[in-house]
Amino acid sequence: MKIPLPTHSAPVSVGKVLCIGRNYADHAAEMDRDVPDEPMVFLKPPSALIRSGAAVQLPSQSRDVHHEVELVAVVGRKGKGIARSAALDHVAGYAVGLDMTARDLQAEAKERRHPWSVAKGFDTFAPLGPIQPVEAVGDVQDLTLQLTVNDETRQEASTRHQIFPVRELVHYCSQIFTLSPGDLLYTGTPSGVGPVQEGDRLHASATGLDPLSVSVERPE
Template sequence: MKKQSIPGLSHLQFRNIFCIGRNYVEHAQELQNEVPAQPLVFLKPTSSIIFDGDAIHIPPQSKNVHHEVELAVAIDKAGKNIPKEKVLEHIGGYGIGIDVTARDIQQKAKDKGHPWSVAKGFDTFAPLSTFVKKNQIANPQNIDLHLTVNGETRQSDNTKLMIFSVADLIHYLSTIFTLQPGDIILTGTPKGVSPIVSGDTIEASLDSGLTTLSVTVE
C-alpha cells in the first residue's frame, strides 16, 4: 500500500507491522503449540492492511482461513533498547486488529520448519480499527477484546492474560529493531480462533466499544 496515515493518529504513517505469536497460554494450547519462553515475532506487509468496512479476501491457495483478534499498539516515538519503565513514552495509541491466518498454509510451513510469511501476509490479512490515543486507556494489561462472526461470539478475553505484557514486548522488540513512529505491534490473540468463509461478517471491539472494527469476508 502507498503511505497512509493511521486512523485516529493522523500524524503517523504506517511503517512496520510486528506481530507476536502464542502470547496467550490457552491459545497456544488450542493449537497444540508450546508456550514460548520469549516473544515469538513475525511480520506482516503493509499491503495486508485494510480498515473498518473493508473486506477480507479468502485466497485460492487456502482452504482454512482463521480470525485472530488482537490488541494493536502504535509507536509514536523512535527508540532502541527501550527500558520497560519508559515504554509508555513511545506509545501513541491503541486499536483493535485481526491477524488473519491461512491456517493450512501455516501448518505446512511449521511442519517443515519454514517461516510463516505466506500464511500471514496475503492482501487484506491485517484489518485494523481506528486507534484511540494512549491517554484513553489507563492500563493496556486490562483491556477486553471481543470478536463475533455473524453475531456469534468467537473470542472474548482480557489482555491481563498475556504471557508477555505490552511493556515486555516493546522492550524486547527494541533490543532487536529500532522502533519507529508508525510501527504497529499486534500483541497476540487469546483462545477461540476459528475458520471464516465467504459471506461472513466479523465484528471486533476493544474495551466494550472504545473502538470497533467491522469487516466482511469475500
C-alpha cells in the same frame, strides 16, 4: 498506507507490522504448542492492512483462513534498546485488530520448518480498527477483547492474561528493531480462533476502543 497518530498533526506512513505469536497460554494450548519463554515475533507487510468497513479477501491458495482478534499498540516515538520503564512512553495509541491466518498454509510451513510469511502476509490479512490515544484507553493490561462472527461470539478474553504484557513486547522488539512512528505491534490472540467463510461479518472490539468491522469475500 498512512494512519493518523494522536501525537502527529498529519498521518504517518505505516512502517513495520510486528506480530506476536502465542502470547496467551490458552491459545498456545488450543494450538497444541508450548508456552514460549520469550516473545515470538513475526512480520506482516504493510500491504496486508485494511481499515474498518473493508473486506478480507480469501486467497485462492488457502481453504482454511482463521480469525485472530488482537490488541494493537501503535508506536509514536522512535526508539532502539528501549528500557522497560520507558516502553509505554513510545506508544501513541491503541486499536483492535485482526491477524488473519491461512491455517492450512501455516501448518504446511511448520511441517517443513519454513517461515510463516505466506500464511500471514496476504493482502487484507491485517485489519486495523480506529486508533485511540493512550489516555483514552486506561490500563492496557485490563482490557476485554471480543470477536463476533455473524453476531456469534467466537473470542473473548482480558489482556491481563497476556504472557508478555505490552510494556515487555515494546522493550523486546526494540532490542531487535529500531521502532519508528507508524509501526504497529499486534500483541497476540487468545483462544477461540477459527475459520471464516465467504459472506461472514466480523466485529472486533476492546474496552475503550472503537470497534473494527470487516466482511469476508472470495474474489472470482
